[in-house]
Amino acid sequence: MKYDVVVVGAGSMGMAAGYFLARQGKKVLLMDAFDPPHHHASHHGETRIIRYAYGEGKEYVPLALRAKALWEELELHSGQSLFLQTGVLNMGEESSRFIQTLIASAEKYQLPLEILNAEQVHARFPGITLPENYIGCFESTSGVLRCEDCIAAYRDLALAHGAELLTYHPLQDIKADDQGVTLYSEDKIIRADKVIISAGAWATKLMSKLDFALPMQPNRKTFAWFEADEEIYGQTVFPAFSFDSPQGIYYGFPSIDGAGLKMGRHDGGERQDPDQEIAEYDTLTDSVDLERFLATVMPQTQGLMYGKTCMYSMTADEHFIIDTHPQHDNVIIAAGFSGHGFKFASVIGEILSDLAAKGATEHDISLFSLQRFR
Incomplete structure (x- = not known):
């Protein structure tokens, strides 16, 4: 069987690409x-933040706005509610690079952003207590995506448009030449004109089969839900948030559908082999850091409900990789999205479909080129 395109890794970016x-x-x-x-x-864990003013770089804003339009389109075509407009509050020292870039990006693209001092943050959101030298940047138009529902919606629509889905088939080997790409699973040999590698934590191992060292290292990460007063931390009164500090970078969500306040830490983590089972959440050791943060910044939360683990795969500069293999232009690589990538899955799916179908995209993806590692 030969295909126009095989997408290896049908998670957030891959499933969207398959749909387009x-x-x-x-x-x-x-x-x-x-x-x-x-x-x-x-991609699991129920929710992901979507924001448009962007502390990671002003270059992301046009992609975030296009992603927003495509998520709205997905809601329309799927008939599902996938976005919750909770607003997002980014907090940090006013002088921090993240906060300054975020404010500059909002100014450049005329995004609605309220700048609040620590006292004003507490007045607006009584569940938060900030140090005096911190500010909050509140973006009311942003919020939360139901990530697993988003992937399921793209899956249903991709299949409805004629895509095929091969589950429980890890890729064993891959070979590329001028005539196309050959993929080997345990029991199948598949030919394609082009392939998209969007395999998350497995991308590094898969690219090594094409003699390419992808500059990423998967890490084990944790996140958890905590008991919280719905009148203070519920989704109708409390925003999704990030907190940038010298001690760590934290993120979180209001209590959605009564599930409790969800939060995690962006930086840190331990090296993880994606082929090895991830150690389950340890309620003693994995909660210490998060509970310390909550006691200081959100002291009205209560005890741990439960925690989960996942894998983060990021580049050293935390920018994504969207490019073609240096020796094989029929192999498209999409990797390094952990930490802040899910919100872009819709537009990255569109970009990957452009690269596979047309060899180019109108979106500016120069920031994500492999050339920066040379």
Whole structure:
């Protein structure tokens, strides 16, 4: 069997790419080691933040705004509610690079952003207590995506448009030449004109089969839900948030549907082999750091409810990788999205479909080139 495009790794970016390609009439195979959405990778955990003013770089704002439009389109076509407009509050020292870049990006693209001092943050959101030298940047138009529902919606629509999905088929080997790409699973040999590698934590191992060292290292990460007063931390009164400090970078969500306040830490983590089982959440050791943060910044929260683990795969500069293989232009690489990538899954799916179908995209992806590592 030969396909126009095979997508290896049908998670957030891969499933979206498969949908856009199938919608164009391409013969598409989505291939995954599990059955997406699933809990083995980086896309589980129910929710992800979407924000448009961007502390990681002003270059991300046009992509975030396009992603927003595409998420709205997905809601329309799927008939599902995928976005909760809780607003997002980014907190940090006023002089921090993240906060300054975020404010500059809002000014450049005329995004609605309220700048609040510590006292004003507490008055608006009584569940938060900030140090006096910290500010909050509140973006009311942003909020939360139901990540697993988003992937499931793209899956349903991709299949409806004729895409094929091959689950529980980890890729064993891959070979590329001028005539196309050959993929080997345990029991199948598959040919394609082009392949998209969007395998998250497994991308590094897969690219090594094409003699390419992808500059990423997967880490084990944790996140947890805590008991919280719905009148203070519920989704109708409390925003999603990030907290940038010299001691650590934290993020979190209001209590959605009564599930409790969810939060995690962006930096840190331990090296993780994606083929090895991730150690389960340890309620004693994994909660210490998060509980310390809550006691200081959100002291009205209560005890731990439960925690989960996932894998983070990031580059050293934390920017994504969206490019073609240096020796094989029929192999497209999409990797390094952990930490702040899910919100862009819709537009990255569109970009990957452009690269596979047309060899180029109108979106500016120069920031994500592999050339920066040379």
